[in-house]
Amino acid sequence: PKDHVDGAVEATTALRALDADRVLLVGNGENPQLTWYLQGADIGWVLGEERRYERLEPRAQGVEAIRSRAGQLADTTRVALLIVQDALTEGVYRSPRDVLPGGFHIILTTRRYVVAGEGELLP
Numbered sequence: 001p002k003d004h005v006d007g008a009v010e011a012t013t014a015l016r017a018l019d020a021d022r023v024l025l026v027g028n029g030e031n032p033q034l035t036w037y038l039q040g041a042d043i044g045w046v047l048g049e050e051r052r053y054e055r056l057e058p059r060a061q062g063v064e065a066i067r068s069r070a071g072q073l074a075d076t077t078r079v080a081l082l083i084v085q086d087a088l089t090e091g092v093y094r095s096p097r098d099v100l101p102g103g104f105h106i107i108l109t110t111r112r113y114v115v116a117g118e119g120e121l122l123p
Contacts, residue, residue: 007110020080027084071101
């Protein structure tokens with residue numbers, strides 16, 4: 001039903017279209033829905049993509065550490081983030097922009113997910 005559409009399909013489709021070298025999945029805990037739409041790539045089921053995905057947990061690591069990690073990776077590779085907005089409702093951060101380093105832009109916002117990337121990844 002339309003009320004249950006949270007944007008996972010749109011977010012994972014946009015993420016794959018960016019063709020980033022590294023993808024940071026920002027959210028607390030495992031996300032079987034994303035794993036399904038990413039066809040298991042985030043958990044190592046797709047050969048060649050085992051090291052492409054990295055899960056970062058705002059509740060455990062904090063916003064500063066996530067922003068720092070994304071910035072460090074962006075120095076040497078093309079980075080995209082898929083942010084689960086659940087952490088917003090938990091009060092871990094106020095906006096998805098809080099975890100983005102300078103030079104990163106929001107590419108897509110859905111009901112539950114935000115896809116962001118550095119400037120050269122913009123469509």
